[in-house]
Amino acid sequence: MSEEHHTRAALENQAFALMGRLHVTLRRQTGRVTDIEYMRIDPAYCRYLLKMASLSPIEDLQDLSVKLQEIFFGPDGLFVVAEPKPPLIDRLKEHAPAPAPAAPAAAAPAAPTDNGDPVDRGYIGRLR
Known part of the structure; x- marks a missing residue:
């Protein structure tokens, strides 16, 4: 992994810890409930x-506001710097053609009911 990825992971961990403190302090001091994941x-x-x-x-x-402002919106902030792309091999796997579906096995025909219809329409919509 690149150093940039490690730095980003460290920033995300630090932001999470600070957001948790912000959440708890806001809850205790003001009664305000926040959503850390949505904030992220x-x-x-x-x-x-x-x-x-x-x-x-x-x-x-x-x-906490000053510290989080720097982490998220500073020059190298999480919302400012684009997240690094995944490795090329992972991106290729996403765009690889799907394997061809297997040929369906021949199903035995349904036994006709008393009116000649192979599907018992009286059963559809009822509980067993």
């Missing part, structure tokens, strides 16, 4: 929560 993937929601935390009179929330 939606830049608009992340900006909203960081702005709310930065405007809070609680110093810990302000500090």
Whole structure:
């Protein structure tokens, strides 16, 4: 794996830990419930929560906001730098043609019912 991937993974781990602290502090101090996973993937929601935390009179929330702002929106932030593409071999597997389906086995014909219909229409829609 490249160094860039390790750095990104480290940033994601650090962001997750800080988002957890932000979530707990907001919940305890303001009663506000947040969604960490949604914050991780939606830049608009992340900006909203960081702005709310930065405007809070609680110093810990302000500090967390500054740190998360840098991790997500700084020059090398998670929302700024594109995620590295997967290795070429993995991308080729995604676009490989699907194997041909096996020929269906010959099914035995259904026994005709008393009206000559091979399917018992009275059974359809009823419970066994």
